[in-house]
Amino acid sequence: xxxxxxxxxxxxxxxxxxxxxxxxxxxxxxxxxxxxxxxxxxxxxxxxxxxxxxxxxxxxxxxxxxxxxxxxxxxxxxxxxxxxxxxxxxxxxxxxxxxxxxxxxxxxxxxxxxxxxxxxxxxxxxxxxxxxxxxxxxxxxxxxxxxxxxxxxxxxxxxxxxxxxxxxxxxxxxxxxxxxxxxxxxxxxxxxxxxxxxxxxxxxxxxxxxxxxxxxxxxxxxxxxxxxxxxxxxxxxxxxxxxxxxxxxxxxxxxxxxxxxxxxxxxxxxxxxxxxxxxxxxxxxxxxxxxxxxxxxxxxxxxxxxxxxxxxxxxxxxxxxxxxxxxxxxxxxxxxxxxxxxxxxxxxxxxxxxxxxxxxxxxxxxxxxxxxxxxxxxxxxxxxxxxxxxxxxxxxxxxxxxxxxxx
Ligand SMILES: O=C(O)CCC(=O)C(=O)O
Ligand SMILES: [Fe+2]
Numbered sequence: 020x021x022x023x024x025x026x027x028x029x030x031x032x033x034x035x036x037x038x039x040x041x042x043x044x045x046x047x048x049x050x051x052x053x054x055x056x057x058x059x060x061x062x063x064x065x066x067x068x069x070x071x072x073x074x075x076x077x078x079x080x081x082x083x084x085x086x087x088x089x090x091x092x093x094x095x096x097x098x099x100x101x102x103x104x105x106x107x108x109x110x111x112x113x114x115x116x117x118x119x120x121x122x123x124x125x126x127x128x129x130x131x132x133x134x135x136x137x138x139x140x141x142x143x144x145x146x147x148x149x150x151x152x153x154x155x156x157x158x159x160x161x162x163x164x165x166x167x168x169x170x171x172x173x174x175x176x177x178x179x180x181x182x183x184x185x186x187x188x189x190x191x192x193x194x195x196x197x198x199x200x201x202x203x204x205x206x207x208x209x210x211x212x213x214x215x216x217x218x219x220x221x222x223x224x225x226x227x228x229x230x231x232x233x234x235x236x237x238x239x240x241x242x243x244x245x246x247x248x249x250x251x252x253x254x255x256x257x258x259x260x261x262x263x264x265x266x267x268x269x270x271x272x273x274x275x276x277x278x279x280x281x282x283x284x285x286x287x288x289x290x291x292x293x294x295x296x297x298x299x300x301x302x303x304x305x306x307x308x309x310x311x312x313x314x315x316x317x318x319x320x321x322x323x324x325x326x327x328x329x330x331x332x333x334x335x336x337x338x339x340x341x342x343x344x345x346x347x348x349x350x351x352x353x354x355x356x357x358x359x360x361x362x363x364x365x366x367x368x369x370x371x372x373x374x375x376x377x378x379x380x381x382x383x384x385x386x387x388x389x390x391x392x393x394x395x396x397x398x399x400x401x402x403x404x405x406x407x408x409x410x411x412x413x414x415x416x417x418x419x420x421x422x423x424x425x426x
Contacts, residue, residue, distance in 0.1 A: 082168030082176040094197040111318035116140030124222040129353035132329035146216035151268040166204040187246040198293035201249035205238035227350040231373035243344045250294030250337035259357035260348035262328040269342030274315040278331030294337045
């Protein structure tokens with residue numbers, strides 16, 4: 020090798036060595052940048068998780084201050100809880116929504132107060148595609164505070180939808196709780212884009228309470244979103260209204276009792292404070308041959324099914340998996356008499372306004388309402404000899420502020 024070659028080699032070597040050092044430096048810098056980015060993401064995630072955990076524990080305390088142990092019955096391990104006679108066919112009348120007209124439904128089902136399960140009413144609802152998974156719902160509900168309960172003073176307890184989803188998937192919370200938190204919110208439809216995804220089924224389209232005035236009208240439409248074992252304790256819907264409940268995804272188990280003689284051990288069983296507990300403790304008793312009262316009607320509602328609950332029927336509902344539903348309490352010609360009797364006592368001011376509006380749009384029903392008022396006055400005249408013949412104007416003990424939320 021000549022000197023020149025040698026020099027070139029040395030220079031070559033130097034350059035390569037320089038490049039290698041530079042590369043190494045760059046690599047280290049890149050790694051350091053990545054490490055910082057990673058640590059930033061971790062700390063952001065930790066902060067987010069801490070925020071979520073803080074929110075959950077605060078919300079749980081507020082929504083059910085009486086509960087110290089949310090998983091004391093171990094229902095999450097009891098598979099039979101979610102399998103309670105699902106295959107036994109149910110005992111509620113089932114009809115095809117496509118084959119029933121408004122008049123038929125009103126005469127054969129509503130006026131006879133027959134609970135029923137209606138198939139095929141929701142096929143054309145955009146909601147059937149837009150609400151059928153947590154991810155799809157997140158597109159519309161991220162950042163929205165949803166009602167998951169009430170505190171001891173009756174104020175709404177709200178939770179961000181994304182926190183609710185995390186709660187449902189959390190092995191230490193929603194996955195483990197006996198009766199997990201449940202979104203039951205009468206403002207969600209109005210305040211979000213969810214309202215564009217459905218229309219009230221035609222057989223329930225006669226909404227007479229809209230004539231009571233928007234500001235006075237009690238809440239009447241709720242979104243219900245929850246995981247397995249969440250649900251609604253036994254109750255009757257408010258103000259004599261009937262209800263339709265449209266299930267978009269998942270399965271709900273219903274038990275229903277007719278108005279009238281339902282025993283205390285069904286309505287107020289000791290130590291039963293949730294739908295899950297009710298189905299564990301009370302439900303099996305009602306199935307025994309020795310059960311001496313009314314047997315409940317029962318049914319499992321699946322995706323696309325609508326349940327009709329006639330006014331005055333007691334009902335208790337448990338979610339068997341992740342469910343999304345919308346439900347509405349309504350007054351129609353079929354239950355008008357019953358609803359008017361209720362509102363007259365508990366919402367006298369609203370009833371006055373309602374009657375005035377009905378006299379224009381539905382004079383036939385306004386006459387029914389006026390007759391109820393006249394009959395009431397006649398009765399109170401007869402029962403209290405000292406009373407004057409002027410209008411009683413509604414019971415003084417009645418409240419015009421009754422909260423009509425059903426659960
Ligand atoms: O879906 C539920 O949890 C029950 C709803 C209910 O009570 C109703 O629709 O009347
Ligand atoms: Fe209800």
